[in-house]
Amino acid sequence: MMERPQHITLAIYPDRKGFGWVAFTGPFAVFDWGLACARRNKSAVCLAKIEALLERLSPETLVLEAFERPSARRADRLIRLSRAVSALAADRGAEVAIYTRADIAACFLDVGAQTRDEIARAVVRHVDVFRHRLPKRRKPWQAEDARMALFSAAALVLTHYRLGASSLFDTLSPDHPSHPDQSQP
DSSP states (O other), rough: OOOOOOOOOEEEOSSSSSEEEEEEEEETEEEEEEEEOOOSSSSHHHHHHHHHHHEEEEOOOEEEEOOSGGOOOOOOOHHHHHHHHHHHHHHOOOEEEEEEEHHHHHHTTTTTTSHHHHHHHHHHHOOOOGGGGOOOOOTTSSOOOTTHHHHHHHHHOOOOHHHHHHHHTTSSTTTTTTTTGGOOO
16 A cells, blocks of 8 residues: 655646546655546535545645636536535645636746646646546537546646745745845844
8 A cells, every 4th residue: 555645735626527636745746646527416426525535645735726706717516616625625734725727827838838738738748647648639619528627637736836836935035024134133
């Protein structure tokens, strides 16, 4: 049995069929991942599966895509599910980090990825273990492949590491108020 690392960052991306999730132990280290689907009682089934996942992994941080903003364009069921997941993680002592699609897009713009398909391909360049799950580019008339939830979750974790690390390094800047050179005499 695989030993559970101490510092796990878990991202969950709910969609119309279920959710995709990834657990990282660092910016370059995938620990575990998967897709879950629910045919009936989708919210209840997904919440139960997510609760089991939180119990098994005990993540230090849970990462979600913004779901409250009007521009988030999420179905009411997914908004309620995301709220419940956020509360459940917080009750278990996990930090909850939420990023907008704009945050994600900004993080992947440097590598020339703008669309969800392009971001998924950029994720594969960073995390090769997902390569075999990458769906073909969808045509405008096709529904989104359920596997895209996995790539959306991975993009969330990578965004979290990038933005979290940059804010950490901001505090090291001599211009930051908490830098030792800025201390008051």
